[in-house]
Amino acid sequence: MAKMEVKTSLLDNMIGVGDMVLLEPLNEETVINNLKKRFDHNEIYTYIGSVVISVNPYRSLPIYSPEKVEDYRNRNFYELSPHIFALSDEAYRSLRDQDKDQCILITGESGAGKTEASKLVMSYVAAVCGKGAEVNQVKEQLLQSNPVLEAFGNAKTVRNDNSSRFGKYMDIEFDFKGDPLGGVISNYLLEKSRVVKQAGGERNFHVFYQLLSGASEELLNKLKLERDFSRYNYLSLDSAKVNGVDDAANFRTVRNAMQIVGFMDHEVESVLEVVAAVLKLGNIEFKPESRVNGLDESKIKDKNELKEICELTGIDQSVLERAFSFRTVEAKQEKVSTTLNVAQAYYARDALAKNLYSRLFSWLVNRINESIKAQTKVRKKVMGVLDIYGFEIFEDNSFEQFIINYCNEKLQQIFIELTLKEEQEEYIREDIEWTHIEYFNNAIICDLIENNTNGILAMLDEECLRPGTVTDETFLEKLNQVCATHQHFESRMSKCSRFLNDTSLPHSCFRIQHYAGKVLYQVEGFVDKNNDLLYRDLSQAMWKAGHALIKSLFPEGNPAKINLKRPPTAGSQFKASVATLMKNLQTKNPNYIRCIKPNDKKAAHIFNEGLVCHQVRYLGLLENVRVRRAGYAFRQAYEPCLERYKMLCKQTWPHWKGPARAGVEVLFNELEIPVEEYSFGRSKIFIRNPRTLFKLEDLRKQRLEDLATLIQKIYRGWKCRTHFLLMRKSQIVMAAWYRRYAQQKRYQQIKSSTLVIQSYIRGWKARKILRELKHQKRCEEAATTIAAYWHGTQVRREYRKFFRANAGKKIYEFTLQRIVQKYFLEMKNKVPSLSPIDKNWPSRPYLFLDSTHKELKSIFHLWRCKKYRDQFTDQQKLIYEEKLEASELFKDKKALYPSSVGQPFQGPYLEINKNPKYKKLKDAIEEKIIIAEVVNKINRANGKSTSRIFLLTNNNLLLADQKSGQIKSEVPLVDVTKVSMSSQNDGFFAVHLKEGSEAASKGDFLFSSDHLIEMATKLYRTTLSQTKQKLNIEISDEFLVQFRQDKVCVKFIQGNQKNGSVPTCKRKNNRLLEVAVP
Ligand SMILES: Nc1ncnc2c1ncn2[C@@H]1O[C@H](COP(=O)(O)OP(=O)(O)O)[C@@H](O)[C@H]1O
């Protein structure tokens, strides 16, 4: 059976409504009541479509456990109750599977839980994305960048004990598999004024307190610091300790995090030195000193602190001291130095501290980026997480709030744009008619602030750059002129009330009607903060520092790179970075988390309706819901819709066979839902009013109860019946088995009894027959014996007279004859093969047949030899005759002989007829050539050898030159008297000639040849046939030859092995020629 999949939905066990799109009626009150109801039931998350609203619980809830992560992993957005994990999962999956870059926009006011939300998103993504050592290190570095940035960028405020005082946008980069590769962090507008001054009940940035509480004595000494907070002017003392926060422990956490992120020890040290220098700057104090020329001048009260700072940072003390007392203005190659009065000196000091700290912070962000940046160049998918300060409305709102609120206006702008765009795209995709939606577009407010020609920021920049006296008042005047007619701008002097001052507004203020509410800005400080001025003398002094980090923070202090152009103002810088951010966000798929703060006390369980109402209003949630359900409040794909409601209609329950859309159509018709209440998209059904959906839900609930009863009923019946059937079946089986067993047993008994009886009867019968047969046999035997004896007696009586006389001889002869006959008959079968060389002969059976047996063997052998010979042709006969002759001549006489037996005698080895070289030679000889072969003729004088062609014809022996074929000598066979050779294994032979014959004039010949046996034999045979004389063949190891006049002795000795296996011939003296035979 297939596993049943449990289909759940957001709509199950919902408290209030999980998706406010379903709120009915829709107004501020119902929205807030819904949030409150859910908040009271610990449901801090609520959806508006795909936007998550999060209400800060101010206590830890058990909804972020690893089990919860698993619950939300790979589930559809609307399947489970609203949760930040559902949004994270949706974003991550759509990034991984659909290749869409994502951004997660977290907004809300300070303390609403944005930073916590961003951490939850990151930890969820870290938990579900890939694993492995490398990936884990990347994750760890990304996660550990938070504590570092929080230490330097967060502070306790009245609203939040851990308030981020900077905007943060972090891009997490993934590879195609969805494994994290790295990240990039951008920071926006650190609230640096906090470094020098904090409001009541607030603290400076955490790091100062952490350093003083957590550093070892040794480190403090090195940094020239004291542990006592009260020693430092820049630290507010009334709230130095925060409940539940252990600064010392946090200091260790931060140092550890820095190490994990990849800071070197010396880098951490440099950073702490800068922090110490900032702290100590606050302790420099100035006193007035009048100069003679009447100018005010300031002087440092106690130079000890200054000295220590200079030691710490490697700055020349006099340089820094001068920078605190003078200001140099360069204009058109002219340098003018003016003295600073006490107020200006303090201003300079604070500006330096603020700049030093904020630049250090930017450096930290860059340094972290360097560590966490993706190592590969492969295409990356990006998930951006934006944790930026929310809309701020204070009693006193200044430049910072103005900037922050501007940023929020921009975010709202893209929120509207993207939500509407998405909605519109969905309608087009689903082929649903688009109806125009009325909503408030805040573009007009953005324009009021950022317009390049007459926007507030442009006006401010213009004032800052204008020559002449510039004050915040002149800036306000300008605003009054330029923006007065703008419907979102108000001031006491604005144009629309030129004649009738708006007395509800104080002086030196202007009010902007933001999309989220009206905010009154104090104009004081706008110009200054926008200018963000740091005297050049100070930046130059910093650049001269021996401290590498500080030097790198003030590149503009390098006199070689002096730049007379003003640096961009804070406002325009921010505007530019916001524009980049917006551009970046627009390319990504947005996911919204809107954080709400339920009370001002940072307390759990308190839901301040007034406060929430305010946030609901300025977050534009109502607007959001309206936009979302402008056309249709609810939509759902056909399949899940049919799955959820199919039990409401007979045709679709329990299974609908056709397409889901047709099923939904049938369902809605059956339920008689008014046609104007819904529309069919391509893949989704669109429901106009939540009412309809709730009606469906109610019907479903009702029906489910009925179905449950029905299922229960059927199940119970089925259970009892199956049980009964099972029992019955078992009973039948048991009975059958028992019967079978009893029958088997009875049958076995009968069978064995029958067998016993049967065997007894058979035995008795057989024994009876056996007895009869035995008796009969004995009677017959007795009769035969009697008859035999009787015949015997008769015969013996009759033949007695013939016996004894020749019996012995006859028996002997007969026996002998039989034996001989048997011997021959057996021999016939035992004769061996007809091969003459077969030595086999059967063994002799009887000694008396010995001679016959031998005789028979020789007869048989002779007969088979004859048989063999009869097969020879004439030519073969000749060859064998020759071989026989050779055997008679040389066998057992010459050692060379046995090796010649296997060689066939070929005679004319040289084919003179065919070789054209010997044409002349051939022509000269008419007779038949018996031998034609190359021999070595031994030179008579020195024993060396030359090749000669040796020719034997019927009558002559000829020697010819091997090359030319020229006949050298010719000897008639009658003149050959003798042939001599050794008994050894060599081919030397001498041909002796008849004394006095013509050929003998030079003397006898001495040759050596490979075919000595053949030559000698042929010579012998030819001589015999031609001259009828036997040629004398002498075999001796020492013989005489006649060389011209000399008789020379040819002597064969067993030579040394020096010349290998070739016999050598050497003339020793005129009487001796020695042949060495190996
Ligand atoms: N989901 C949450 N669960 C428990 N406490 C939370 C949650 N979100 C926020 N808080 C509490 O609220 C405080 C402020 O949250 P924070 O994220 O720093 O606010 P913001 O960044 O919006 O200023 C946190 O320090 C924490 O105590």
Ligand SMILES: [Mg+2]
């Ligand atoms: Mg924060």
